[in-house]
Amino acid sequence: MMALSEAISLYIEHKQALGYRYRTEGAILKSFCKSLGEGPITAIEAKAVHNFINGQGPVTENNLKKYKVLSGFYKFVLTRGFVKVSPLPSSIPQKTIPDFVPYIYSREEIKKLIANVHIVCTSRMSIEENILRTLLLLLYGSGLRIGEALALLNRDVDILQECLFIRETKFFKSRFVPMGKDLTDILSEYIEKRHNYYSSSANAPFFYFKNGLPLSQSAVRNFFRRLRSSAGIKRDGDSRHQPRIHDIRYPNLN
Known part of the structure; x- marks a missing residue:
């Protein structure tokens, strides 16, 4: 059995x-x-x-x-004959709460977030101010998911061709994401600064903690919650439904 x-x-x-x-x-x-x-x-x-x-x-x-x-x-x-009868309920559970609605940040709110980065990224914190600021601008300017952005390697960011290469993420598909001039300039400046302190190897992660390890989603989300609070951005209602870092990508997708 x-x-x-x-x-x-x-x-x-x-x-x-x-x-x-x-x-x-x-x-x-x-x-x-x-x-x-x-x-x-x-x-x-x-x-x-x-x-x-x-x-x-x-x-x-x-x-x-x-x-x-x-x-x-x-x-x-x-x-395969492992069981003769399924114990599953005959009907699908019906949702009792409405679907979550993503938060759409205004340009003014994005500016507030960027302006408050220095408050949460102090010298004692594990993420540098320039790294978190660049990450937020990348999400806003490209529409990438947070996991896709943090998975970027140096070789995935092509400044000359003004595009990003996203490797086998959702649905196992890889794709190229074009960048506008403003975002290309931001990433170019970021690369110039970070290569003075972190690895410029093609296979090295694009975003780092101060100790040189790749940024993690959990840490970035925690930093963002403090950043959002510092910027005074919130949504009325249940705290579970407050604006997320993932929502930054949505204005780019509209």
């Missing part, structure tokens, strides 16, 4: 063999296994699956994601 953990491992390996990264989905399945405990896959009850999918709070996009991932998993185990 196959254990739940074994079936999940087989399914993740199957999806990755098909070319999917399956990191987020794999994490959901591992959380499912941890929640229900180790045991045979045939012993899983519908109530336990329902509780895992719906949780205790309002139904959100995350609940729908859980349902979708488990639906794929149970199709896999059913077709």
Whole structure:
């Protein structure tokens, strides 16, 4: 009799063999296994699956994601005869809160953010003022996702051709992103300054902490929350829905 953990491992390996990264989905399945405990896959009850999918709070996009991932998993185990009946609920959970609406920064708000960078990037902080300022301007001027910007290597920034090369990000696709003259000039000046202190190797990260390690998303998000507060930019309502650094890219996409 196959254990739940074994079936999940087989399914993740199957999806990755098909070319999917399956990191987020794999994490959901591992959380499912941890929640229900180790045991045979045939012993899983519908109530336990329902509780895992719906949780205790309002139904959100995350609940729908859980349902979708488990639906794929149970199709896999059913077709291979690991189980005879799926314990999944017969209906998809219905969201009880509205979809999140991105915050659209005005030009004045972007200027406020840039003007307040020096307040959060003091000499004691781990990120230099010039690096955070350049990162914000890059997001605003290019429409890149924060993960894409932080994944840039020196060789991905072509000042002469005025373009960025984004490597295998969402949907495993690479692409070129053109830059306007203003953004090209900003990055050119940044490169000239940073190469005096950090590696100019083609394979070195484009954005660094002061200690030379690549910037992390978690650190940048924490810095940005302090920066947004310092600039006095906020949205009315639930604090969970306050403007994010990710939202800086949206004016460029309109």
